Amino acid sequence: xxxxxxxxxxxxxxxxxxxxxxxxxxxxxxxxxxxxxxxxxxxxxxxxxxxxxxxxxxxxxxxxxxxxxxxxxxxxxxxxxxxxxxxxxxxxxxxxxxxxxxxxxxxxxxxxxxxxxxxxxxxxxxxxxxxxxxxxxxxxxxxxxxxxxxxxxxxxxxxxxxxxxxxxxxxxxxxxxxxxxxxxxxxxxxxxxxxx
Numbered sequence: 001x002x003x004x005x006x007x008x009x010x011x012x013x014x015x016x017x018x019x020x021x022x023x024x025x026x027x028x029x030x031x032x033x034x035x036x037x038x039x040x041x042x043x044x045x046x047x048x049x050x051x052x053x054x055x056x057x058x059x060x061x062x063x064x065x066x067x068x069x070x071x072x073x074x075x076x077x078x079x080x081x082x083x084x085x086x087x088x089x090x091x092x093x094x095x096x097x098x099x100x101x102x103x104x105x106x107x108x109x110x111x112x113x114x115x116x117x118x119x120x121x122x123x124x125x126x127x128x129x130x131x132x133x134x135x136x137x138x139x140x141x142x143x144x145x146x147x148x149x150x151x152x153x154x155x156x157x158x159x160x161x162x163x164x165x166x167x168x169x170x171x172x173x174x175x176x177x178x179x180x181x182x183x184x185x186x187x188x189x190x191x192x193x194x195x196x
Contacts, residue, residue, distance in 0.1 A: 067139065068092050075129070079139030080104075080169045083159040098144040100153040103184040107170075111156055111184040117177035121151070126176035128153060140172050152177045156184070 065082040066089050076098065078089070083104045090102040103111060129143040147153045158171040 065089075068096070069139075070096065071141070074145055075141045075143050077139040077141050078155075080157055083157070083168050086157075093144075098153065099147055099151070100144075100155055101181045101184075103154075103156045105156055105158050105184075105186070107159065108189045109186045110189050112187050116182045116184065117152070117154070117179060119178040121176045121178055123175075126151070128174040128176055130172055130174040140169070142174060147176055150179065152179070152181045154181055 063081040065080075065084050067077075067079040067081070068089070069077045069079075071077060076093070076096070080089075086102040086104045090100055093100040093102070105111065126146045126148075127143070128146050130140055142153070142155070144153065154173075154175050154177060156173040157169045158173070160168060160170050
């Protein structure tokens, strides 16, 4: 036996009053307090956001300024996509255990070589073995095993004025100094080099 009347047996207007009462009760009910996510949940989400920030430029065609890859034979391939921040490329090579100085030279400029280092080794003594890009590779290959303790490898990339017309790097000069190397002192391309 059901002691509650069925909906259809409610008197006129009572059904509407009951509906309004239920809806008012739901609206007046205090809302649940939201908790902030814990650090354990928030850290992976922030990590994913950082990874997305790095990956999105690559996804939409924006290439990094340079790329460095170690080859199985011990050589290193360097690809320059944009001539900026040679210090970062230098730091990455040093982080890999290779002692290099890297400079980008604008068109019409060169480094005054003799004041930079005391003693440059000949290509026969230390063939840094720079290979220009081929069909298989898009970068320059160097052999860091040619740099002995106390020596410094120097990479000078001659940069195109108009990289849209072709490659960013027009030429590369790679040598090994038997000792430390001073910062690049840019001079005009036709200026005589200073003596040490």
